[in-house]
Amino acid sequence: MRKLIAKKEVIFLVTVAAIFIILHSTPSMALRTQVLFMGYPKSALTTKIVDDKYHNEMNHIKFAELNAKAYTLTKPPIEKATQGELRNFLVRKYGFIYLAEYYGET
Template identity: 60%
Template sequence: MKKKNLIALTLFIGLIYLLHSTPHLAVRTYVFFTGYPVAAVTTNIIHDDYHNEVDKEKFAEWNAKAYTLTKPPIEKATQGELRNYLVKKRGFFHIVEFYGEG
């Protein structure tokens, strides 16, 4: 029984690592699990040149870059576009957070 649990845990950790191994996969995973699976699969992801330039020093300090969805999902409560995301790199792992509309 312990061997099965160890295998399951190893597979789960491997899947989490795989889904956060690149900035684009991490953004897609984040968008998927925040309730927008169609947008996560269908949108293109590009570098957010504006935020990457304006916040260059802050992003360098955080080891982060901003990305933009070309077809962003619309937030249900506010009808705002969920367009920009900040991706911070921690070792081999990418962590995503929403970075705002503008």
């Protein structure tokens, strides 16, 4: 009985880890996952992601240290509280995993 529970736990953990790796395997997938978890599923699926040339050129030294790159959403979601556009995101690379965070309008 104990081996069956342990086997199910291992299968569950491996499945969760595989899903996490798939959702963070590329910069665009990590960015779409972040937008989805922020509560904007339509934008996560429909927006196009383009290279944010302005921020990447202006902050190239800082981004090189962070192992990061800025991206812009072409059809950004509108934040409900402030009615601001969530347009710019920073995607950092950790090994073979990418993680995205909102960068703001700086």
